[in-house]
Amino acid sequence: EAEVAQSxxxxxTEKSQAVAFWCDPISGHATLYWYRQILGQGPELLVQFQxxxxxxxxxxxxxxxxxxxxxGVDSTLKxxxxxLGDSAMYLCASRPSGTTRSSTDTQxxxxxxxxxxx
Amino acid sequence: AQSVTQLGSHVSVSEGALVLxxxxxxxxVPPYLFWYVQYPNQGLQxxxxxxxxxxxxxxxxxxxxxxxxxxxxxHLTKPSAHMSDxxxxxxxxxxxxxxxxxxxxxxxxxxxxP
Numbered sequence: 001e002a003e004v005a006q007s008x009x010x011x012x013t014e015k016s017q018a019v020a021f022w023c024d025p026i027s028g029h030a031t032l033y034w035y036r037q038i039l040g041q042g043p044e045l046l047v048q049f050q051x052x053x054x055x056x057x058x059x060x061x062x063x064x065x066x067x068x069x070x071x072g073v074d075s076t077l078k079x080x081x082x083x084l085g086d087s088a089m090y091l092c093a094s095r096p097s098g099t100t101r102s103s104t105d106t107q108x109x110x111x112x113x114x115x116x117x118x
Numbered sequence: 119a120q121s122v123t124q125l126g127s128h129v130s131v132s133e134g135a136l137v138l139x140x141x142x143x144x145x146x147v148p149p150y151l152f153w154y155v156q157y158p159n160q161g162l163q164x165x166x167x168x169x170x171x172x173x174x175x176x177x178x179x180x181x182x183x184x185x186x187x188x189x190x191x192x193h194l195t196k197p198s199a200h201m202s203d204x205x206x207x208x209x210x211x212x213x214x215x216x217x218x219x220x221x222x223x224x225x226x227x228x229x230x231x232p
Contacts, residue, residue: 004161031218042122042208042222043162056219091161095218105150105169105218109161 002026004110006092012116018080021113025074025094031055033107034067034077035091043091049075050097082117089114120145120211124223132231137181137196139226141209144190150212151192152220153183157205165207168192179203204230 005024013019025032030051035043046065048056051072060067064083069075079086093107125140143149150169154162166177173185183194192209206227210220 006161009159040127040225042210042225043220044222045219048219093162105212106152106164106167107218107220109154109163111161112159114159 004092004094004108006090006110006113008113009111010114010116012118013082014118015084016081018078019082019115020079021077021090021092021115023075023077023092023110025092026108028096029094029108030072030097031095032069032075033093033095034075035093037089037091037112039088046077046090079115082115084117087115087117120149120221122209122211122221122223124207124209124226126226127224128227128229130229130231131199133201134198137194137199137203137228139194139207139209139228141183141192141194141223142190143192143209143211145211151183151185152210152212153177153181153192153194154208154210154222155205156208156225162208165194199228199230201230201232204228 007022032049034046036046037043047060047067049069052069067077089112091112092110095107121144123142152167153165155165156162165181166175168175168185176182181196206225208225209223212220
């Protein structure tokens with residue numbers, strides 16, 4: 001069964017350093033999401049891509065976070081500089097594109113990257 | 119705006135007992151509703167979802183949920199808890215548009231006692 005891949009699984013960094021996370025969605029999935037999940041809370045959407053275009057980045061702290069999906073396949077999320085409050089699980093999800101209400105609305109999640117900022 | 123409220127951040131049941139995890143939603147349009155499960159240090163796995171049609175939805179691992187529009191609820195149940203059900207459960211709502219954006223609840227941690 002195809003899965004969403006993420007790396008690294010765990011990352012420890014010091015504040016003010018730069019970090020990057022990578023996501024490879026399920027093959028053929030045009031829509032890709034990055035979520036942030038703070039311990040004890042539900043995931044919150046940071047950014048959504050449709051192919052290589054950003055559809056929604058309204059909750060992305062753009063002064064320090066950036067995301068790209070240059071070829072419309074895999075994606076990178078970067079934080080520079082990292083702050084203590086960025087400690088969280090960063091989840092990537094993908095979804096087949098669709099324009100109608102159908103089963104394609106299911107999002108498939110990767111295992112996540114656990115970031116600890118010291 | 120859409121929102122999800124999960125009643126009870128922690129639920130504890132005995133093995134073999136009924137599991138009931140509560141979810142209420144707020145949406146201005148007919149919603150898609152989802153339940154996801156998350157095991158420690160892992161991603162989210164879809165348990166079940168409601169889009170249209172039958173309001174009683176069956177999912178994996180013996181879970182089911184019923185969409186009740188009049189109560190704006192989508193509670194998750196399982197007749198008999200198993201130790202392996204111990205995990206965190208998230209209810210989520212989507213407008214069902216092409217964006218597919220999910221709004222998650224705060225989560226409920228299910229503890230299963232032997």
